[in-house]
Amino acid sequence: MMHSKVGNLPGVTRLFGANLTAEPRCIVLELADGSLHDALHKRASLSIDLTLPSKLSLAVQLCSAMTAISDMNLIHRDIKSSNVLIFVEKRRTYAKLADFGLAKMVNESTMSGGATPKGTPPYMAPELFRGEYKSASDMYAFAVLLNELLSELVPFPNCTYFEIMQSVGTFRKRPVAFAAEPSDTLGCELVHLIGRCWHQDPALRMSFHELAGELQHVLRKAVDAARVGNHHSPLTLPRPPTTQIEAAITELCGWLTVSCHFAEPDAMSLAHTLVTVKDIYTPITLSQVLHRSPAFLSEQMNQSTAVEARICTALGITNTPVIPVVRSGSSVRLDTLSTTQLCELFDHCSLPTKFSEFVVQNDLGGFHFEGALEIADDLVELGLNRFDARALFTRVSDWKQSGLPADFVPTAFLTPRSAKSPITLPTGLHTTATASITNTSLSREGITDPDKLDKAFYAALYLKDDRAAALIATTADRGDHLAEAYLAYIYSTDSASVCPLLPKNPDLALMYTRRALPWMQSNADSGDRYALSHLAVCYLNGRGITMNESLAVHYLKMAAEQGQRGAQLRLGKCYDEGTGVSKDVAMAAYYYKLAADQGHLYAEFNIAWCYENGCGVDKDVVKATHYYTLAADQGHIEARYMLGVYYGGGIGVTEDEAIAFRHYKLAADEGHKEAQFYTAVSYRFSQGVAQDKAAAVQYFKLAADQGHVESQVNLADYYADGDGVVKDEI
Incomplete structure (x- = not known):
C-alpha cells in the first residue's frame, strides 16, 4: 500500500492497519471530525473557523504535506476536498491528506499515456485528459482545491466528464475563482498564485516548495491584518492611502525600523495600521497616546508585550507594565555577566538591539553597570544619546534594585x-x-x-x-x-x-x-x-x-x-x-x-573551517578568523587552537605572539595536545610570554602523554641535558 510509505509524514492521515486479503477489505485510519468538503459545503455536519487566516493555515499544512510527498517522487493523483480530513483538537484545526489508492511513484509507466485517466474530473489537469501523467498534475489539483477553499464554491458543479474535459483541455477554462477587488492586495496576490499553479503548461506551474513559501508569506500578512482589527476586506489590508497618509506611513515605518529595531515588513504593517486605523501619524503622537493609555498597544491593537516593550523603551516611557518579570532572587547577578551575556539579557527583556551594539562597541560587562556607571550621563559620555541613555539606565536601576528576571538563563555561565x-x-x-x-x-x-x-x-x-x-x-x-x-x-x-x-x-x-x-x-x-x-x-x-x-x-x-x-x-x-x-x-x-x-x-x-579551506564557499581567511573567534568566545577548544595558529602566523590577522600564546594556552588547559605543544614552545623560546623552562616541560609532558611525537622528542632533549629537570638519559 502506498499509504504505508507516507503515513508518518506531517499532514498525512496516519494509517494504523489494513485488511487487503479477505472480505470485507478495509483500512484503519486515525479518527477525523470530517472532511474539508463537509466543512465547506455541508456546514451542518462540520463547522470550523473559515476566516482567511484559518483557511490559509489549512492550505499551508496541506502544501507542506504535498512538499514532502513530492520530495519522495510520489504523485497523489486524487487531490480533492473530500480527500482532505479535518481534525479539531482544543479549538485548533488541522488538515491532513488521505486516500492514496491512486498514488504512484514517478517513473516512465506513470508518465506515459494509455489507459483511461485516473482522478476526479473537476480537479484533473489538462494533460491528464490526454493520458499524460506529470508531477505538476498534482499542483493543478492543489490549485483547484485552494480556490475551492477560498471561494467555498464547488468546482465545475453539475458538469459531466466530457464537459469538464472540453472546458479545461480545449477552451482552457478554470473553476469560478474567488472574488478579489482591485484594492484587495492579499486577494489579488492569492489569485495570482492560483493562476501560476493551474497554468495550462505543466512546466510553468509552481513547485510545492515555492508555493509553501508564498503561502506562509501571505498567511503572515493575513494574521497581521486580523490581529489589528482590520475589517476593510476579508482578504486584505486597508485601501491604498492618499499621498499625505503614505508619507506618514513611510516616516513612522522608518522610526519603528531604526529606533525600535523591527523587521521592515513588521514595521510597515504596524505603521500602516497606526496611521490608517488609529490616526496616529508621528512618534510624538504615539508617545502622547501611550502616556494617556499605557495599555493602548496591547489592549486596543492586540500587540504582544515584546512589541509594546520595544516601543515604550524607544520613547523613554518606563512607567508602563510592559513585560511581567518574575522576581525570585535569581542566583545570576548583574555584575557576573560578560558582554555577550549582557546582550542576551537585553534580548531577553526585548530591549532594542542598539543597546546591545552599544555595550559591544564599548566592551561593557555587567560589572560596569553595577559599579562604574553611576548616572545616565556616564552612558552619554560613551556615545549613547541622552534619550536612550535615560531609558537604558532606568532599566538597569530596576535590575539593581529587584534583581535580574528569574527566568533569564545566560547561555554561558562564566563563574568558575x-x-x-x-x-x-x-x-x-x-x-x-x-x-x-x-x-x-x-x-x-x-x-x-x-x-x-x-x-x-x-x-x-x-x-x-x-x-x-x-x-x-x-x-x-x-x-x-x-x-x-x-x-x-x-x-x-x-x-x-x-x-x-x-x-x-x-x-x-x-x-x-x-x-x-x-x-x-x-x-x-x-x-x-x-x-x-x-x-x-x-x-x-x-x-x-x-x-x-x-x-x-x-x-x-x-x-x-x-x-x-x-x-x-x-x-x-x-x-x-x-x-x-x-x-x-x-x-x-x-x-x-x-x-x-x-x-x-x-x-x-564548521563555517570557519569552510572559509579556511574554500569548501562550499570562496576561500576567505578573514571570515574564517571571524567565525573562529566567535566559536572560541563560547569555549570551542579547536577554535581556540586555530586562533593561536592564525595569530602566530599572521593568517588573516596581524601577527601577535602574545595573543597567539593566550589562545594556545586556553586550548592546552582543556587538553588539546597540539595546543599543549605550542604552549610549551612559547614558554621555551619566549614567544609571547616570558621564558619558563619548568612550564615548557610541564606542557611538553602533557602533550607527550597523549602521544604527541614532537613533544616526546623535545622532552627527551630536556632530560638528556638536565635543562630545567633532573638529568635522566634513560
Whole structure:
C-alpha cells in the first residue's frame, strides 16, 4: 500500500492497519471530525473557523504535506476536498491528506499515456485528459482545491466528464475563482498564485516548495491584518492611502525600523495600521497616546508585550507594565555577566538591539553597570544619546534594585565551576547524576517557554552548564514533552564530558524518547520547529523509531526554514556527509552559516573551517578568523587552537605572539595536545610570554602523554641535558 510509505509524514492521515486479503477489505485510519468538503459545503455536519487566516493555515499544512510527498517522487493523483480530513483538537484545526489508492511513484509507466485517466474530473489537469501523467498534475489539483477553499464554491458543479474535459483541455477554462477587488492586495496576490499553479503548461506551474513559501508569506500578512482589527476586506489590508497618509506611513515605518529595531515588513504593517486605523501619524503622537493609555498597544491593537516593550523603551516611557518579570532572587547577578551575556539579557527583556551594539562597541560587562556607571550621563559620555541613555539606565536601576528576571538563563555561565554553589537534582529518575546543584526557585519550577528551554539545552550540552542541565531535568520530570526530548538527547550523547551532570545513559535516553515521541509526531504535523527538529534526530539515529535518513532530512529542512539553529547545523552535516541526501558541500556551508549567524558554536567552527579551506564557499581567511573567534568566545577548544595558529602566523590577522600564546594556552588547559605543544614552545623560546623552562616541560609532558611525537622528542632533549629537570638519559 502506498499509504504505508507516507503515513508518518506531517499532514498525512496516519494509517494504523489494513485488511487487503479477505472480505470485507478495509483500512484503519486515525479518527477525523470530517472532511474539508463537509466543512465547506455541508456546514451542518462540520463547522470550523473559515476566516482567511484559518483557511490559509489549512492550505499551508496541506502544501507542506504535498512538499514532502513530492520530495519522495510520489504523485497523489486524487487531490480533492473530500480527500482532505479535518481534525479539531482544543479549538485548533488541522488538515491532513488521505486516500492514496491512486498514488504512484514517478517513473516512465506513470508518465506515459494509455489507459483511461485516473482522478476526479473537476480537479484533473489538462494533460491528464490526454493520458499524460506529470508531477505538476498534482499542483493543478492543489490549485483547484485552494480556490475551492477560498471561494467555498464547488468546482465545475453539475458538469459531466466530457464537459469538464472540453472546458479545461480545449477552451482552457478554470473553476469560478474567488472574488478579489482591485484594492484587495492579499486577494489579488492569492489569485495570482492560483493562476501560476493551474497554468495550462505543466512546466510553468509552481513547485510545492515555492508555493509553501508564498503561502506562509501571505498567511503572515493575513494574521497581521486580523490581529489589528482590520475589517476593510476579508482578504486584505486597508485601501491604498492618499499621498499625505503614505508619507506618514513611510516616516513612522522608518522610526519603528531604526529606533525600535523591527523587521521592515513588521514595521510597515504596524505603521500602516497606526496611521490608517488609529490616526496616529508621528512618534510624538504615539508617545502622547501611550502616556494617556499605557495599555493602548496591547489592549486596543492586540500587540504582544515584546512589541509594546520595544516601543515604550524607544520613547523613554518606563512607567508602563510592559513585560511581567518574575522576581525570585535569581542566583545570576548583574555584575557576573560578560558582554555577550549582557546582550542576551537585553534580548531577553526585548530591549532594542542598539543597546546591545552599544555595550559591544564599548566592551561593557555587567560589572560596569553595577559599579562604574553611576548616572545616565556616564552612558552619554560613551556615545549613547541622552534619550536612550535615560531609558537604558532606568532599566538597569530596576535590575539593581529587584534583581535580574528569574527566568533569564545566560547561555554561558562564566563563574568558575569550583565557585558555583552546590546543585541538587530534583527527585526523579536521574539516579546516575551525583553532582549537586543549588535548588533555586527557578530550578524547582522548571522552564515553560520553549525558546528559554532551547537556550538551557544549548548551555547544558555545549557549555557544560550544570544549572541549565538541572532546569531541563526538573522540567522533564514535571511532564513537559519538549524537555523530555531534550533530556533524551543529552542522555544519548556519546561523551560523558559533554554534560557531566547527566552522563550518557541509553536506557534513560530511550525512555524519555518514548515519552516525548507522540508529542513530537503530533506537533510536527502542525509545523512546530522544535518537534520537527527532535523527530528528525530520532529518525537519524533510529532512537525510539525506525531509522529513516531521508525522512529525517525532510523534517530538518522544515525546522531549518523556521530558523531552528540546531536543525540548520544537523542539515548542514547531512549535506556534508551525504546522509539522507546527496553530498553537497555548498549546501552544507549554507546551512552552517545560517546556524552560525544565530550563535551556534559548532556551526561557527564548521563555517570557519569552510572559509579556511574554500569548501562550499570562496576561500576567505578573514571570515574564517571571524567565525573562529566567535566559536572560541563560547569555549570551542579547536577554535581556540586555530586562533593561536592564525595569530602566530599572521593568517588573516596581524601577527601577535602574545595573543597567539593566550589562545594556545586556553586550548592546552582543556587538553588539546597540539595546543599543549605550542604552549610549551612559547614558554621555551619566549614567544609571547616570558621564558619558563619548568612550564615548557610541564606542557611538553602533557602533550607527550597523549602521544604527541614532537613533544616526546623535545622532552627527551630536556632530560638528556638536565635543562630545567633532573638529568635522566634513560
